[in-house]
Amino acid sequence: LTKPSDVSPETEEMKQFLDSLKYDSNGLVTAIAQDVDTGAILMQGFASRLAIAYTLQHKKACFFSRSRQQLWCKGESSSNFINVDSVHVDCDKDSLIYLGVPTGPTCHTGAHTCYYKRVDGADGLILGAAKDGRHKAEEALTTLYELEATIAERKREVIKEGAKPSWTRRLLEDPELLCSKIREEAGELCETYEKDEGKERAASECADVLYHAMVLLNVQGVEIADVMEVLRNRFGVSGVEEKAKRTPKSKLIDPSKE
Amino acid sequence: LTKPSDVSPETEEMKQFLDSLKYDSNGLVTAIAQDVDTGAILMQGFASRLAIAYTLQHKKACFFSRSRQQLWCKGESSSNFINVDSVHVDCDKDSLIYLGVPTGPTCHTGAHTCYYKRVDGADGLILGAAKDGRHKAEEALTTLYELEATIAERKREVIKEGAKPSWTRRLLEDPELLCSKIREEAGELCETYEKDEGKERAASECADVLYHAMVLLNVQGVEIADVMEVLRNRFGVSGVEEKAKRTPKSKLIDPSKE
Ligand SMILES: [Zn+2]
Ligand SMILES: [Zn+2]
Ligand SMILES: [Zn+2]
Ligand SMILES: [Zn+2]
Ligand SMILES: [Zn+2]
Ligand SMILES: [Zn+2]
Ligand SMILES: [Zn+2]
Ligand SMILES: [Zn+2]
Ligand SMILES: [Zn+2]
Numbered sequence: 010l011t012k013p014s015d016v017s018p019e020t021e022e023m024k025q026f027l028d029s030l031k032y033d034s035n036g037l038v039t040a041i042a043q044d045v046d047t048g049a050i051l052m053q054g055f056a057s058r059l060a061i062a063y064t065l066q067h068k069k070a071c072f073f074s075r076s077r078q079q080l081w082c083k084g085e086s087s088s089n090f091i092n093v094d095s096v097h098v099d100c101d102k103d104s105l106i107y108l109g110v111p112t113g114p115t116c117h118t119g120a121h122t123c124y125y126k127r128v129d130g131a132d133g134l135i136l137g138a139a140k141d142g143r144h145k146a147e148e149a150l151t152t153l154y155e156l157e158a159t160i161a162e163r164k165r166e167v168i169k170e171g172a173k174p175s176w177t178r179r180l181l182e183d184p185e186l187l188c189s190k191i192r193e194e195a196g197e198l199c200e201t202y203e204k205d206e207g208k209e210r211a212a213s214e215c216a217d218v219l220y221h222a223m224v225l226l227n228v229q230g231v232e233i234a235d236v237m238e239v240l241r242n243r244f245g246v247s248g249v250e251e252k253a254k255r256t257p258k259s260k261l262i263d264p265s266k267e
Numbered sequence: 268l269t270k271p272s273d274v275s276p277e278t279e280e281m282k283q284f285l286d287s288l289k290y291d292s293n294g295l296v297t298a299i300a301q302d303v304d305t306g307a308i309l310m311q312g313f314a315s316r317l318a319i320a321y322t323l324q325h326k327k328a329c330f331f332s333r334s335r336q337q338l339w340c341k342g343e344s345s346s347n348f349i350n351v352d353s354v355h356v357d358c359d360k361d362s363l364i365y366l367g368v369p370t371g372p373t374c375h376t377g378a379h380t381c382y383y384k385r386v387d388g389a390d391g392l393i394l395g396a397a398k399d400g401r402h403k404a405e406e407a408l409t410t411l412y413e414l415e416a417t418i419a420e421r422k423r424e425v426i427k428e429g430a431k432p433s434w435t436r437r438l439l440e441d442p443e444l445l446c447s448k449i450r451e452e453a454g455e456l457c458e459t460y461e462k463d464e465g466k467e468r469a470a471s472e473c474a475d476v477l478y479h480a481m482v483l484l485n486v487q488g489v490e491i492a493d494v495m496e497v498l499r500n501r502f503g504v505s506g507v508e509e510k511a512k513r514t515p516k517s518k519l520i521d522p523s524k525e
Contacts, residue, residue, distance in 0.1 A: 026386060039297060039311055048306020048409040053297055053362045065386060097407040099381040100374050104311045106382050106407045116358050123357040124364050128284060128323065149355040149364045151306040152495040156502050188457035195453030195476070199446035202483060211487045215480050216497040218453070222473050225460060229469045237410040239474040244414050 011071060011082040016062045023065070027058050031103040035075070039104040042070045042083070042091050044111060044122075046237035048151055051091065051115040052083070052123045056105060061096075068093045070107045089113030124149050153233055156220065160227045180224045187225055194218045269329060269340040274320045281323070285316050289361040293333070297362040300328045300341070300349050302369060302380075304495035306409055309349065309373040310341070310381045314363060319354075326351045328365045347371030382407050411491055414478065418485045438482045445483055452476045 019027065030038055040056035043049070054072035056064070059080055063071040067082070070091035074081040084090030093109040116123045127147035150158055163177040180187040198214040200206065223233060277285065288296055298314040301307070312330035314322070317338055321329040325340075328349035332339040342348030351367040374381045385405035408416055421435040438445040456472040458464065481491060 041299060041308060041311065043306075043308060043407065043409070046410045048301075050299060050301060050308065050364055053299065053357065095407070096386040097382040097405065098384040098386060099311065100376055100378070100383070101381075104381075106308055108407045108409075118358055120358070123359075123362075124355040125358070126356040128354040128356060147355065149301065149353070149366045151301070151366075152304045152499045152502075156498055159502055184460055188460060191457050192450070192453050195450050198480060198483065199449050202442055202446060202487060208487060208489050208493070211484065211489045212493040212497050215484060215489070215494045216501065218476065218480055219494065220498065220501075222456060222476055225456065226469065226473060229460060229466060231466050231469045231473070235466070235470040236473045236477065239470050240414055240478065241410045243474065243478075244410075244417055 011063065011080045011085050013059055013080060015067070015080075016059050017066055019062060023062060027061060029102060030058075030061070030098070031101060032058070033103070037073055037075075038102075040064075040070070040072055040107055041105065042107045042109065042111075042115065045094050045108050046110070046241060047154060047234050049122050049154070050124060050149065051111055051121070054081075054083075061105065064093055064107060065096060068109075070109065083115070084112065087113070087117070089115065091115065120148075122148060153219075157223060157227075157233050160224055164227060177224060180221070181228060184225070184228050187221060187228065191218070191221045191225060194221050269321065269338045269343050271317055271338060273325075273338075274317050275324055277320060281320060285319060287360060288316075288319070288356070289359060290316070291361070295331055295333075296360075298322075298328070298330055298365055299363065300365045300367065300369075300373065303352050303366050304368070304499060305412060305492050307380050307412070308382055308407065309369055309379070312339075312341075319363065322351055322365060323354060326367075328367065341373070342370065345371070345375070347373065349373065380406060411477075411481075415481060415485075415491050418482055422485060435482060438479070439486060442483070442486050445479065445486070449476070449479045449483060452479050 032038055035055075036057055037055040038061075039053065040060070041053045042051040044051055055075060056071070057073035057080070060071040060073045063069075063080065063082065069082055069084065070093050071080065071082040073079070082090075090112045091107065091109050092112060093107045095108050097106040097108060098104075111121070114121045116125070118125075125148050127149075148154075160177055160181075163175055164181050166175075166178070168174050168178065174182070180190065194214065194217040198211070198218050201211040201214050226233060226236070290296055293313075294315055295313040296319075297311065298318070299311045300309040302309055313333060314329070315331035315338070318329040318331045321327075321338065321340065327340055327342065328351050329338065329340045331337070340348075348370045349365060349367050350370060351365045353366050355364040355366060356362075369379070372379045374383070376383075383406050385407075406412075418435055418439075421433055422439050424433075424436070426432050426436065432440070438448065452472065452475040456469070456476050459469040459472050484491060484494070
């Protein structure tokens with residue numbers, strides 16, 4: 010278990026920062042753990058002064074458990090840590106984001122995020138946690154991951170006799186067609202520049218490229234999160250301290266010229 | 268101002284849902300507003316029973332202001348609303364995500380998110396809010412948006428005489444080269460399938476396509492968030508109720524075959 014003695018004494022600067030936060034009557038601020046690659050909100054807890062210092066020192070998401078009234082480093086029992094890349098503070102200093110990389114599922118239920126239920130707005134019913142492809146069906150999926158889930162759904166759906174399969178399904182079943190579309194869409198994206206077609210066309214053609222590339226990822230069993238990880242490893246550096254070193258961003262390593 | 272009378276009486280199902288939440292001693296749960304396109308955490312507040320009912324009924328993010336002890340619909344004074352697409356609940360039912368589309372900057376400072384400060388892990392200093400391209404420099408940027416910021420930084424950076432410009436800078440200054448790279452990378456992505464090169468190569472080549480496409484977006488003054496909006500409008504449906512209708516996802520409209 011994580012103990013107060015695991016936290017090193019505060020430096021003057023650390024003290025100044027911790028003093029500047031607006032703690033509630035229990036000495037806590039909100040702390041939200043977010044996946045740096047997917048943007049998924051993994052979990053939300055509360056952090057005491059010690060928990061924040063621990064997080065900054067050990068680069069692992071640490072909270073204060075209100076039920077057990079003690080310091081709690083996420084992963085201390087499950088070994089599913091959240092390695093924290095950077096810590097961000099909101100405008101009125103009562104809320105933190107722990108931005109980082111989870112080493113396993115965050116939720117004790119085995120789900121990768123704790124937010125896998127959705128409220129049905131029409132009647133307030135909680136829709137359950139049925140597995141839906143790579144994600145739980147009712148997760149808070151942002152646009153790119155919603156699209157990934159939709160493509161996965163297209164793959165699974167049963168097409169009734171005589172019914173026309175969706176365009177995505179056709180692409181999934183005909184990767185040669187899909188590859189010719191990817192090359193075509195890349196060309197169309199370039200043409201928005203070459204023929205000066207304007208911003209809207211550029212955004213639209215980039216969306217085409219992204220959509221078709223994601224269908225090919227599904228065909229190959231690759232997740233868009235894997236692509237993000239590649240980009241992070243190429244362009245980013247991990248760890249709170251390294252991230253601090255990063256300013257100015259111009260010091261970042263460029264991708265190797267192929 | 269938002270009044271309790273703006274909330275319709277609870278249906279039986281809504282009552283059941285609201286009863287099921289774990290409110291703290293002040294009758295509040297945490298509510299986190301997240302941008303459905305970018306995944307950016309916009310703000311975090313607390314929600315009372317009434318605030319949650321309001322959010323579900325009006326599809327606008329509503330909170331309970333602890334300082335003013337009253338219902339507070341984000342945007343009621345600034346007109347910068349957060350249109351809520353869907354509401355998600357965490358595993359122990361004391362925290363909500365309001366996933367949606369902001370109609371303007373979320374923060375009263377004019378920043379699009381309230382989390383625009385970063386704590387320097389080395390010394391606990393809070394790094395400021397200097398503008399850095401499209402984003403505040405110390406925002407909690409996820410991988411894709413960090414890459415976008417890095418590309419923007421490459422465009423601005425001053426290259427010393429005799430110094431070699433970065434690869435990104437070269438592409439930015441030579442869009443013809445960039446376009447030939449985009450076509451080449453699209454081909455390489457297809458080849459990972461055609462030559463069965465495996466998942467790692469597929470993820471890596473997809474990252475190449477995405478990176479080069481994003482450089483072209485910068486050249487054209489387009490944000491990756493614009494591309495996400497295109498994808499959402501094509502594949503998604505907006506609004507809590509429409510989203511409820513969406514299950515099963517197979518009912519979603521496919522992109523038009525070009
Ligand atoms: Zn705050
Ligand atoms: Zn959980
Ligand atoms: Zn998921
Ligand atoms: Zn196209
Ligand atoms: Zn919770
Ligand atoms: Zn703010
Ligand atoms: Zn931003
Ligand atoms: Zn290449
Ligand atoms: Zn390549």
